[in-house]
Amino acid sequence: xxxxxxxxxxxxxxxxxxxxxxxxxxxxxxxxxxxxxxxxxxxxxxxxxxxxxxxxxxxxxxxxxxxxxxxxxxxxxxxxxxxxxxxxxxxxxxxxxxxxxxxxxxxxxxxxxxxxxxxxxxxxxxxxxxxxxxxxxxxxxxxxxxxxxxxxxxxxxxxxxxxxxxxxxxxxxxxxxxxxxxxxxxxxxxxxxxxxxxxxxxxxxxxxxxxxxxxxxxxxxxxxxxxxxxxxxxxxxxxxxxxxxxxxxxxxxxxxxxxxxxxxxxxxxxxx
Amino acid sequence: xxxxxxxxxxxxxxxxxxxxxxxxxxxxxxxxxxxxxxxxxxxxxxxxxxxxxxxxxxxxxxxxxxxxxxxxxxxxxxxxxxxxxxxxxxxxxxxxxxxxxxxxxxxxxxxxxxxxxxxxxxxxxxxxxxxxxxxxxxxxxxxxxxxxxxxxxxxxxxxxxxxxxxxxxxxxxxxxxxxxxxxxxxxxxxxxxxxxxxxxxxxxxxxxxxxxxxxxxxxxxxxxxxxxxxxxxxxxxxxxxxxxxxxxxxxxxxxxxxxxxxxxxxxxxxxxxxxxxxxxxxxxxxxxxxx
Numbered sequence: 001x002x003x004x005x006x007x008x009x010x011x012x013x014x015x016x017x018x019x020x021x022x023x024x025x026x027x028x029x030x031x032x033x034x035x036x037x038x039x040x041x042x043x044x045x046x047x048x049x050x051x052x053x054x055x056x057x058x059x060x061x062x063x064x065x066x067x068x069x070x071x072x073x074x075x076x077x078x079x080x081x082x083x084x085x086x087x088x089x090x091x092x093x094x095x096x097x098x099x100x101x102x103x104x105x106x107x108x109x110x111x112x113x114x115x116x117x118x119x120x121x122x123x124x125x126x127x128x129x130x131x132x133x134x135x136x137x138x139x140x141x142x143x144x145x146x147x148x149x150x151x152x153x154x155x156x157x158x159x160x161x162x163x164x165x166x167x168x169x170x171x172x173x174x175x176x177x178x179x180x181x182x183x184x185x186x187x188x189x190x191x192x193x194x195x196x197x198x199x200x201x202x203x204x205x206x207x208x209x210x211x212x213x214x215x216x217x218x219x220x221x222x223x224x225x226x227x228x229x230x231x232x233x234x235x236x237x238x239x240x241x242x243x244x245x246x247x248x249x250x251x252x253x254x255x256x257x258x259x260x261x262x263x264x265x266x267x268x269x270x271x272x
Numbered sequence: 273x274x275x276x277x278x279x280x281x282x283x284x285x286x287x288x289x290x291x292x293x294x295x296x297x298x299x300x301x302x303x304x305x306x307x308x309x310x311x312x313x314x315x316x317x318x319x320x321x322x323x324x325x326x327x328x329x330x331x332x333x334x335x336x337x338x339x340x341x342x343x344x345x346x347x348x349x350x351x352x353x354x355x356x357x358x359x360x361x362x363x364x365x366x367x368x369x370x371x372x373x374x375x376x377x378x379x380x381x382x383x384x385x386x387x388x389x390x391x392x393x394x395x396x397x398x399x400x401x402x403x404x405x406x407x408x409x410x411x412x413x414x415x416x417x418x419x420x421x422x423x424x425x426x427x428x429x430x431x432x433x434x435x436x437x438x439x440x441x442x443x444x445x446x447x448x449x450x451x452x453x454x455x456x457x458x459x460x461x462x463x464x465x466x467x468x469x470x471x472x473x474x475x476x477x478x479x480x481x482x483x484x485x486x487x488x489x490x491x492x493x494x495x496x497x498x499x500x501x502x503x504x505x506x507x508x509x510x511x512x513x514x515x516x517x518x519x520x521x522x523x524x525x526x527x528x529x530x531x532x533x534x535x536x537x538x539x540x541x542x543x544x545x546x547x548x549x550x551x552x553x554x555x556x557x558x559x560x561x562x563x
Contacts, residue, residue, distance in 0.1 A: 062458075062462055064458060064461070082461055082462060084464065086462060087462070088458070088459065088462045090455050090458075090459060092455055093455075094453075094455040094456050094458070094459035095456075095459075096456065096460075096473070096474065096477070097554055097555070098477045098478075098480075098552075098554040098555075099554070100554070107460070107463050107465075107473070108463040108464055111460070111463050111464035111465040111466070111469050111473075112463075112464040139553075139554045140554075141554070141555070141556040142556075155463065156463075159463065159464065
C-alpha cells in the first residue's frame, strides 16, 4: 500500500450507476451518477431516505456487485474481487450461530491462513478489548443484542481493515445501547486509523460519529450535498447531541434531508 | 409459571412466598407428568386387552388376527430357540447390515449431491429435471430390478435402501444450502473465506438442521428398503421371516417380526436424537413452559 501515491483516496466512486434487472425484464435504477471520495482515516457517514441505494454503494465497494457504469477505486486501484483490506459490519446478525464467541472472532485470521495458535492469541486480545473475555465460550444466541454487535465489531476489526464499511450496524439496538456502541466504535476506530463509510438513516448518529456527512437524494440515489462536521474529537457520545454546535448542524442538514424523505414517502405511496 | 396460574383455578393469594409458589409449580408439573404416563399406559392396556379378549372370545378370528399372548410366545420362541430359518439374531443382523449400509451410503451421497447442486446454479438447472424424473419412480418397483441386477444377497437390499434414503436427504440438503443466510455468506467471504472454506464452515453447518430433519425420516426408509428387498427375494433377514410367516399363515410370526422392526426403529430414532443434540448444542433451547 505504501508504494501507492499517498494522496490517493481510500475509496473513490466516480459517476457510478447501478441498475437491477428483474427476471421479468423491468429495470430499476438504484444509483445514478454517484460520486464520492473518502480519504485515508476519514469517517464518512451516508444518510438518505429509505430505498435510495445506500446499501448498494457498499456492495459495490466490497466487489460483491459491479457497477453498471462508472468506476469504483480502492487506494487508486480499480476493484478486482473482494479486497482483503476491507471490513464489513452488517445490519442484521451475520455471526455464525454454531460457533461460540471466540471461534466467531477468530474466523477472519483462520480463513486467511494465519496459524491457529497465533489467531486465537489475537482473538483473545480483541475479546478483552471489547470486554467480553468472560463470554468466550458463549454462543451468539446466549448474548444480548449489544454484546453480539460487539462480537461483530471484534470479528471485523481483528482483520485490521484499512476500509471499514458499516451498513446501518446499530439500527436494531435500543437507544441506550446504541450510544454505548458509538463510544465503542470510536474507540476501536481511533486505534485503527481505518477509513469508514457508515450508512445510516439516523441523522444524529451520522453527525455524532462522522467527519463528513453525505446526504443522498431519494431513489435513484445521487449525492445531494456533503457537509463537513467540524465538531472536535475526541467526542463524548453521551453528551454530544446536546451541544449547540451539534444542534445547529443537525438543523441545517435536516432541512436538506427532509425534502428527500418526504419525496421518497410520496413515491412509496404512489407505488403502493 | 404464568401458564400455571392461568390453567389452575388458583390465583396466588397476596403474601404467598416465592418458595411456596415454586413448590406449587413443581407439584403441578409432577402431577401433569403422572397424568400423561397414566393415560399412555391405560390406552396401551385397553388396546392390547381388547385385542386379546376379542381373539379369545372369537369375535375376531385369532388364526388371521392372532392375539398378543401368542405373539409374545412366538417372540420368546424365536429369541430362545431361533426361527425355522435359523437364529433370529442372524436375520436381525442381516437386515441391520443392509439398512445401515444403505442409510450411510444414501445419506452421504445425498448430502454431497445436495451441497454440490445447491452451490452451483448451473449444475442444479441442468440436473434438476433428471432428479425429478427419477424421484417420481415409486421406489418399491425398483426392488425386482435390483434383485435381478445385484442378486439375492446384500447388494440388492443396500441398493434399494440407498435410493429410499438418497432422495430425501438430497432434497433437504439442497434446500438447506439454498436457504443459507446471504448476509452470513457475504460476511464469511469478506472475512476472507475461499469457496471451500465457505462451503465447509458456513454452508454445511447452516444446512445441518435441514439435513438432520431428513435423517430422522430416512432411517425408517432405509429399513423399509431393506425389508421390501428381502420380501421380494432373499435368503436371510426380517423381511424373509415375514414372507415365510405369510406363506404358512402364521399371523403371530408376522406381528412378531413387525414388533422387532418397531423396536429397532425406535432405538435408532433415540440414538439419532442424542447425536443431533450433541451436534446442535449451539442452538437456542426452546423455552419450555413449565409443564
